[in-house]
Amino acid sequence: MSRKKYDANLPRYLTYRKASKSFFWRNPVTDKEFPLGQIARRDAITQAIEANNFIAQNHTPVALIEKLKGTDSFTVSAWIDRYEVLLQRRSLSVNTYKIRSNQLATVREKMGEIILAEVTTRHIAKFLESWITEGKKTMAGAMRSVLSDMFREAIVEGHIVKNPVEATRIPEIKVARERLQLETYNATRTAAEHLPVWFPLAMDLALVTGQRREDIVNMKFSDVVDNRLYVTQIKTGMKIAIPLSLTLRATGLRLGTVIDRCRLVSRTDFMISAGIRKNSPTG
Numbered sequence: 045m046s047r048k049k050y051d052a053n054l055p056r057y058l059t060y061r062k063a064s065k066s067f068f069w070r071n072p073v074t075d076k077e078f079p080l081g082q083i084a085r086r087d088a089i090t091q092a093i094e095a096n097n098f099i100a101q102n103h104t105p106v107a108l109i110e111k112l113k114g115t116d117s118f119t120v121s122a123w124i125d126r127y128e129v130l131l132q133r134r135s136l137s138v139n140t141y142k143i144r145s146n147q148l149a150t151v152r153e154k155m156g157e158i159i160l161a162e163v164t165t166r167h168i169a170k171f172l173e174s175w176i177t178e179g180k181k182t183m184a185g186a187m188r189s190v191l192s193d194m195f196r197e198a199i200v201e202g203h204i205v206k207n208p209v210e211a212t213r214i215p216e217i218k219v220a221r222e223r224l225q226l227e228t229y230n231a232t233r234t235a236a237e238h239l240p241v242w243f244p245l246a247m248d249l250a251l252v253t254g255q256r257r258e259d260i261v262n263m264k265f266s267d268v269v270d271n272r273l274y275v276t277q278i279k280t281g282m283k284i285a286i287p288l289s290l291t292l293r294a295t296g297l298r299l300g301t302v303i304d305r306c307r308l309v310s311r312t313d314f315m316i317s318a319g320i321r322k323n324s325p326t327g
Contacts, residue, residue: 067079120152160198
């Protein structure tokens, strides 16, 4: 049987079959063939050249030395295991570490099976796009930051040489929140009078101290020493001392007075407590 002639005038991986009078291009990486149809020879050649150039620029074959080192089988999931160990060495708050763990679990689910050294910018862009299309740009930005740090650490330990995250777009995040106007706050504060008594007290305490919700609910009367309220912020770990004489002129609130009102309600060491019910006979 005579050997089938190869048309040397066609680009690599491009074939013309007389039976169907059609051109076909074969992906050299996956060996999958794509029919181009009954198109002009010039158009088929142009498309084949473009496809070949794309493969040449984006595909990096696994080198023999990488096979010997075992890096050709080192997956993203395996690297996440190591990266979590590195995270534990950092001075992260419990809440921050919990958030990171959840983010890494998502990365593991979506890209865990991919070989670490074969992750491309296209993989990252596609991963982030799933949040962007849903309008969750803040989440996309947070995931991009985590991925960037994760691959940066992989470079430090010699697993990869380039960070595939760097070339991706940083999601443009528009803050939708607005400053709370005093007039709006006063209206809300008035409405809060119909709620359990601890609620308006919590609002006053938050307004006069400027602290976060988690810090407000953890404030204790025993935290008051030498006419100062000592607060250790849960999120930052920062320690601050607020004088009881602190007064917010716009509302007439004084920290010491607000704390005294909390004492009348709370039956525990916590300033914000259900304590005596507002509608109870003694409330």
